[in-house]
Amino acid sequence: MEQLVDRLSPPAVIAVFILPFVPIIPILKVAKLWLLAHHHYVWAALTIAGGKIVGAAFSTRVYAIARPKMVQVRWFSRLEAKVVWLLDFGHRTLENIPAWVTARALGRRLVQSARASIAATWIALRRKVTSERRSSFSRRWALALRRIRSRWSA
Structure with missing residues (x-):
């Protein structure tokens, strides 16, 4: 993964970061609905939880590897700064x-x-x-x- 990120341009790295989630999200939604329709509630819950865990682990790994290149894109850098500020603001607000x-x-x-x-x-x-x-x-x-x-x- 690191070698792929090194070879790609910053906009392509952002695409590598975002694109894997595009087909996965609808597939998991359809699987969840099918499992619920067939009364497989435990499997539906496990599918939801598993998808969240795998998605979070994958996105964290890709973000850690690709962040240096993604920050080179101006709009991504601004968006990241705004998201970090909102998270900090939310934490400060909650702590009060x-x-x-x-x-x-x-x-x-x-x-x-x-x-x-x-x-x-x-x-x-x-x-x-x-x-x-x-x-x-x-x-x-x-x-x-x-x-x-x-x-x-x-």
Whole structure:
């Protein structure tokens, strides 16, 4: 991908950045509608989520590689600056809303408690599994194996 971007002109790089999404978006929409029409709700949700994840990963990769060339095009540079400014403005605005600050703090606490709960459950499960491994049967079996080994080695 890097070699392709190096060989192309800046306007062509912008086309390489935009064009892969043109056929993908309608195809995913049709697939989603078909899956919903046939009552495959889980597959439709997975198609939507998968398309979003793959699209975001692909566009992030292409943007990281192609940005130096795309910024050479004046209108793209202006558009990028405006988008970055809008994102910063949105973040600053959200951070000044008390309800947003409270919701973020609550979300952090929920994530921390969920992590602690999952870790405690995992530790308890491991203890249960390891303690079950040493049941009376397994202890007797291990003792019998040791006796057999000692007789064979003597």
